[in-house]
Amino acid sequence: MSTPDETLREPAPDGGPELLPEPPHPVNWNILTADEAETEWLELNAWVNWLRRTYGLPAAVIPPLWHRHPELVWELSALHLHWLGAYDPEQNGSAPLGWHRDFADARHRLREWVAASGTRLDRDRPTRQTVWPGEEPAAPVEETPITDRDADFVQHVLDDVARRRAAEDEFYRNLDPDTGEIHP
Secondary structure, three states: OOOHHHHHOEOOOOOOOOEOOOOOOOOOOOOOOHHHHHHHHHHHHHHHHHHHHHOOOOOOOOOOOHHHOHHHHHHHHHHHHHHHHHOOOOOOOOHHHHHHHHHHHHHHHHHHHHHHHOOOOOEEOOOOOOOOOOOOOOOOOOOEEOOOHHHHHHHHHHHHHHHHHHHHHHHHHOEOOOOOOEOO
């Protein structure tokens, strides 16, 4: 029978000794590469699905199109990281209790974010933005029906990864390989 540490080990890419997986780390959605973003989206989506089913969370806490609302992405991503840390085998035995305490606080914040964003079980709209004096007026916000949540998620991830990859390609196109300088 294997120990928990042995089941966590992964083979090294070069065939060398086994490696422990990377410890949980904060996710800064603003600076992820295309490949990192794809991995993080898929991991977060799987965890959010587990969370909502395990705890019976209503759409008022986690709506189907949470992935289209940055305020929900950041909150859920932080909650996921906290959960990973709390349930790490090296963690103190009382860490899960702390996670549940913080989860109660997060559910209140999630309800507030969902109410402010206007996303619901069957329809969604972009989160309204307050226009400050001197800024261009905001475009009208339209609600759209939610017909296939999973298809919407997949398209959202594909679009995000493509946008990030285009930005990376543009960066490298303007990078001088000899000097490391960026040319406009």
